[in-house]
Amino acid sequence: MSTRNAIRHAATAPAVLPVATFIGLLILWELACRLFAIPSYVLPSPSRIMGGFGAVDAARWFAHVWSTFRVAMMGFLLSIVISLPIAIALARSEVFSRAVYPILVVIQSTPVVAIAPIIIVVMGAGDLPRVVITCLITFFPLVVSTTTGLLATPPELIELSRSLRAPVWREITQIRLPYAVPYIFSALKISVTLSVIGAVVAEFVAAEKGLGYFIQFSTSMFQIQQAWSGLVVLVLLSLSLFQAVNLIQRVFFPWSIARQSR
Template sequence: MSNTRLPGWLSASREFLIPLLALLVLMAVWEASARLFAIPEYLLPSPSRIVEDMAAMGGQQLGEHMVATLRTVLFGFFLSIAVSFPLAVLISSSRLAADAIYPLLVLTQSVPKVAIAPILVVMLGPNEMPRVIVTFLVAFFPLVIAMTTGLLAVPSELIELARSCRASKLQELFRVRLPFSIPFIFSGLKSAIALSVVGAVVGEFVAAERGLGYLITSATAFFKVPVAFGAMLVLALLGIVLFQLIVVAERVFFPWAAAEERR
């Protein structure tokens, strides 16, 4: 009995079509429930009402809020990469450094970011820098852990082979440890980009003049609940798009690492 195979284009787009179909079903159930049970819009607005209010706000205004949040997310994300890589290399290369740095990393994560954000605003002023730092603090910890785990997960046989070929520490890092740790690094990058969106919104809740987080707080203050829901959905969409960009980058530049993760 022969197996029925899906067409190539359908098989390739399966990962996109199934979540999209599930989302459409969810929206349809949401819309029907809001209308059938006459749920007040200040409790749970229907998707059609959300779209209507967001359209009335204007694309230019919504775009300005999106760009402001996206800029904070990307600044914080790339800053987390710039700091996490040298920290991971230092931790993985020295037991003494690991013992000294790990408690400090845990300390940065034990303090709620909502408590840090107002202090940063007082120290640095009501500009974008406090929001970027909050985003960085939220995103960099899982990235450091993932990078360190990957650098330490290299089989000892590969390290011994590199050293028998008289490879320097730098060659060992870039030719052995880093290629082996690519799946770990991209796993950390995916977590970091998702958390960057959360960190940016936390910063905007505390002090911002624009951004999707600011839009949520200002809309709820004036009981414009559909607009707040719309901003929340845009945030979710932004997080999904950024996450998928990391996935695509991994599959394009490191297809073997993406195949390893799917096992």
């Protein structure tokens, strides 16, 4: 392979272009802040944001990240436990679907930010209301995508299983769920990032720890660089959780990725 072809191949690699674009945007951001003398309280430069990390000790960072991560994961796992049975019931029963699906749409259409204070008042100021708020934000994509995947099963396979008098649980676990796996993981990737948003929303309302609380407190004290550094940590946390779900799919369900790419 010639040098020119090697450079072209490296430039078109999947990981190179996004990283190069991101670095280019950071450089433009830094130059714009310096050239136009943008005040740091309006838009701090990346170098000032990096300085905000050093203003907070590692123990405080760990406490805030762990608090947000813990609530996000509990709400995310709770949404999985709730969503899968609902999705199976929606796919199995048209009567149940007509009765329950409009209620799910109403719940999803209700702004969680508006009802979060009510949930805090009713359930107290512990982890439970924050987990519930996170679950309310994350469960709907799981229900919709899982139901779509279950209904995407070829009807001839369902007819074959019923002609062989296969139990309902075998039809669900061995026929419908394997076809729904690509849809489930698509929803999981969305919901796991939404879980971080849900945890932050809950921390805005009532919390003494967490990245949402840290950003809100830093902003109220006009420590804008620290607030932006907290935002960066939030983005990194969301990306890490997204990649973790993607890794689980690649390791344990690689066939679902091949089916998804068709």
